[in-house]
Amino acid sequence: MILKIVKYPEPVLSQPGEPVTEFNDELRKLVADMFETTYASQGIGLAAPQVGVSKRVTVIDLSMGKEPDKKIVLINPEIIFQEGKVYEEEGCLSFPDIREKVVRAAKVRIRAQDVHGKWLRWMAKSCSRAACSMRSTTSTACCSSSA
Numbered sequence: 001m002i003l004k005i006v007k008y009p010e011p012v013l014s015q016p017g018e019p020v021t022e023f024n025d026e027l028r029k030l031v032a033d034m035f036e037t038t039y040a041s042q043g044i045g046l047a048a049p050q051v052g053v054s055k056r057v058t059v060i061d062l063s064m065g066k067e068p069d070k071k072i073v074l075i076n077p078e079i080i081f082q083e084g085k086v087y088e089e090e091g092c093l094s095f096p097d098i099r100e101k102v103v104r105a106a107k108v109r110i111r112a113q114d115v116h117g118k119w120l121r122w123m124a125k126s127c128s129r130a131a132c133s134m135r136s137t138t139s140t141a142c143c144s145s146s147a
Contacts, residue, residue: 003037003051005093012049013094017056020075023117027057031073031115034059043093050094074112074122081109 006012020027030053038046038059045060060072084106091099110122 001033001036002040003033005037005041005046005050006052008095010052010094012052012054015049015054017047017049017054020055020057020113023075023113023115027075028115030055030057031059035061035065035071038093039065041093046093072122073115074110075114075117077110077112079105079108080111080121081107083107 030048034046034048034051034057037051038044038061042064044062044064045058048055048057056076058074058077060074061067061070063070082105086104086106087101088104089099089101106125108124110124111119112122113119
């Protein structure tokens with residue numbers, strides 16, 4: 001189901017999401033709906049607050065649905081290491097028609113859970129919110145460095 005994307009200045013976009021504690025069918029449905037919404041919006045990623053759900057859930061698919069094995073789901077993500085800086089232009093589905101140059105870490109190590117609650121570690125290089133090269137301990141996902 002395609003969800004409505006919340007636009008700034010909706011309050012849900014300004015508050016931290018709640019940690020996910022239940023890894024059930026409702027969570028898996030939210031993740032599937034978030035991917036469907038991302039594709040329908042021609043985006044490459046979406047966070048749960050962007051669809052009005054105050055949860056720590058993010059979906060990323062730089063292939064835009066062309067390579068299902070490249071889908072990335074980050075639940076309760078934590079940045080555990082970062083270094084360097086990269087400046088790239090980005091856009092956001094919650095700020096339509098706005099693109100800005102932003103600074104992000106050049107390398108980031110992330111710890112996050114999957115839809116079953118299993119903790120994984122990801123390493124992202126040349127990381128921007130929209131583009132990175134990510135590698136997990138259990139699978140590989142590669143992407144370009146365009147915004």
